[in-house]
Amino acid sequence: MVKKDLELLVSLQDIDLMAEEVGEMEKLGFSVSGYSELKKAREELAASISKPLLFRYERLRAKLKRAIVPVKNDICLGCFLRQPTSIGVKGREDEEIFTCENCGRMLYWLD
Amino acid sequence: MHRSELAKYFKDNLFVANLKARSKESAIAELLDLFVTEKYIRNRDIVLEMLHQRETLGSTGIGKGVAIPHGRTTAASEVLIAFGKTENGIDFDAIDDKPVHLFFMVIAPPNDEGNVYLPILGSLVTILNEKSNRDKLLKVTTFTDFMALIKGE
Numbered sequence: 001m002v003k004k005d006l007e008l009l010v011s012l013q014d015i016d017l018m019a020e021e022v023g024e025m026e027k028l029g030f031s032v033s034g035y036s037e038l039k040k041a042r043e044e045l046a047a048s049i050s051k052p053l054l055f056r057y058e059r060l061r062a063k064l065k066r067a068i069v070p071v072k073n074d075i076c077l078g079c080f081l082r083q084p085t086s087i088g089v090k091g092r093e094d095e096e097i098f099t100c101e102n103c104g105r106m107l108y109w110l111d
Numbered sequence: 112m113h114r115s116e117l118a119k120y121f122k123d124n125l126f127v128a129n130l131k132a133r134s135k136e137s138a139i140a141e142l143l144d145l146f147v148t149e150k151y152i153r154n155r156d157i158v159l160e161m162l163h164q165r166e167t168l169g170s171t172g173i174g175k176g177v178a179i180p181h182g183r184t185t186a187a188s189e190v191l192i193a194f195g196k197t198e199n200g201i202d203f204d205a206i207d208d209k210p211v212h213l214f215f216m217v218i219a220p221p222n223d224e225g226n227v228y229l230p231i232l233g234s235l236v237t238i239l240n241e242k243s244n245r246d247k248l249l250k251v252t253t254f255t256d257f258m259a260l261i262k263g264e
């Protein structure tokens with residue numbers, strides 16, 4: 001199955017979220033012995049994403065911490081601006097990448 | 112986190128007294144499917160990928176027959192915990208190599224209100240470290256009994 005760009009980006013962000021809390025996980029007593037393998041998996045995933053898109057992701061991440069934010073009930077959960085209902089229909093297909101006009105983050109529809 | 116607070120993150124439709132799964136892979140899938148069936152999650156593949164990556168970081172089988180598969184994902188909107196158990200233990204690459212009977216799957220959004228995700232994990236670890244709690248959980252058959260146990264009633 002070919003994964004869509006948006007799905008790859010979400011998976012990349014999910015790995016980045018995980019990496020941010022490795023220290024906390026270890027403190028709680030969880031094994032994090034595969035940290036180097038996780039980093040390798042991140043590199044492989046990043047390599048499968050087009051360069052311009054990856055660049056956009058990294059730039060947004062550096063600037064806003066979260067590059068992709070969920071949309072719920074048409075609200076961008078990054079800045080709480082309501083998104084036009086019309087783009088939500090397409091947004092849910094995960095084919096096209098939409099950006100919040102207010103905060104600039106990429107959007108992922110939850111519902 | 113207080114146990115009565117922890118109890119808020121469980122749901123009766125995310126509770127399975129007898130898991131069908133016989134392998135690590137299928138146990139993760141079966142628990143995740145509860146979230147999907149109940150429409151807490153739209154995109155199953157994304158969350159499954161995250162859970163697999165989490166196991167890459169290290170098995171969430173924390174030993175003594177317990178596993179807590181967990182993670183934050185951009186594809187979730189609220190913190191929720193699914194519970195499942197099985198009499199036949201499942202090989203989960205646990206840190207003590209023992210088969211796993213008790214499963215708590217914790218799914219959280221990237222940023223959660225009140226930052227409860229880590230305290231939830233901490234609270235689960237504390238409860239499950241106690242042998243008496245594990246023994247009682249192994250015998251539980253209904254969600255009501257389960258909740259009473261979680262609350263420490």
Ligand SMILES: [Zn+2]
Nearest residue numbers: 076079100103
């Ligand atoms: Zn926004």
